[in-house]
């Protein structure tokens with residue numbers, strides 16, 4: 188790998204792979220670095236929003252995703268701690284959603300990046316950036332063969348919420364403070380959600396989702412306050428039974444459930460937008476650019492959409508290092524236009540999700556009784572167009 192005109196994307200999640208496919212098809216020389224070997228499990232609710240279908244079709248993977256064995260999801264039903272419920276039909280977002288493991292989805296997208304002509308280097312970790320005269324000109328990567336210095340015209344941080352490259356330029360380092368929220372995930376056998384339904388359970392210190400995926404399994408993914416984690420000695424099973432199952436509907440659907448995958452956990456240190464272009468020639472995409480609240484089930488959508496926005500900006504403005512300012516402005520404009528509105532609304536809904544129980548119940552009552560309000564709330568978490 189030696190081309191000075193090469194674009195290196197770090198991170199083989201939906202944002203990185205989606206962007207690699209688009210750029211390779213546009214004729215750019217692209218390398219995609221991923222530290223893990225695929226397939227790999229990934230902490231996520233594994234609910235794929237219906238609008239992803241447009242991206243999958245453009246990326247050339249829609250048929251393979253339809254055939255990957257996932258479950259079609261027709262609705263998401265939210266249950267308040269006291270058992271009030273309201274349903275959001277997937278059709279409001281343009282069709283059916285999917286429940287499919289990230290192990291399958293991400294591998295499929297990474298394979299397509301290879302097919303599209305991107306150089307895909309797995310089990311290769313980006314460990315640092317090479318800077319010259321205040322701009323990034325390459326990165327240092329490590330794999331089983333050793334440590335490599337890779338020159339690049341542009342580098343894209345698609346490493347998810349970790350922002351492995353971009354965070355170096357943050358003024359206030361994230362992660363210095365103890366995280367207040369922790370997320371857990373596993374796959375279950377024996378859980379009983381309603382057919383073709385993703386169920387979301389609200390409880391006093393967070394929320395969790397249960398979604399049927401492939402092979403008769405269900406994904407359970409939940410967020411709890413760090414103090415609850417400490418109180419349960421960090422044991423995910425204890426948290427599931429004591430905190431999540433305080434919600435009566437969760438207690439019912441999860442009664443006979445047992446984990447068939449080791450639990451994974453992550454701390455959540457921030458939501459919302461981050462710096463898109465932290466230093467010349469370094470851009471961020473997907474969660475590394477903005478993290479949308481998991482209750483929207485749209486993080487993967489945002490990852491695919493931001494990849495599309497960045498590919499469009501690069502195609503329109505990238506003419507080499509002297510075009511950096513133009514590219515940066517163009518990407519910021521496209522990103523803000525697509526996501527600014529929904530990220531602001533999600534911040535408001537997040538405050539409500541973690542509000543005192545009376546406020547949660549009052550909001551659940553309103554959403555359960557007014558379809559118009561529910562539709563508007565659902566619409567606010569998505570692109571600005573009528574549902």
Ligand SMILES: Cc1cc2nc3c(=O)[nH]c(=O)nc-3n(C[C@H](O)[C@H](O)[C@H](O)COP(=O)(O)OP(=O)(O)OC[C@H]3O[C@@H](n4cnc5c(N)ncnc54)[C@H](O)[C@@H]3O)c2cc1C
Pocket residue numbers: 197198199200201202203220221222223229230231232233234235236311312313314345346347348349351370371408409410455472473474475481484485486487488490
């Ligand atoms: C609790 C929870 C539940 C969620 N549920 C849903 C849901 O149901 N539906 C939904 O759409 N979204 C959900 N999301 C959000 C979704 O998981 C993310 O939005 C999505 O994964 C973002 O994709 P990405 O490609 O930006 O990053 P990621 O998917 O995080 O991919 C980043 C990749 O970069 C690799 N990487 C990291 N550092 C390096 C490095 N230094 N070198 C090389 N490779 C590296 C990682 O191995 C990883 O493969 C959830 C998130 C959380 C926290």
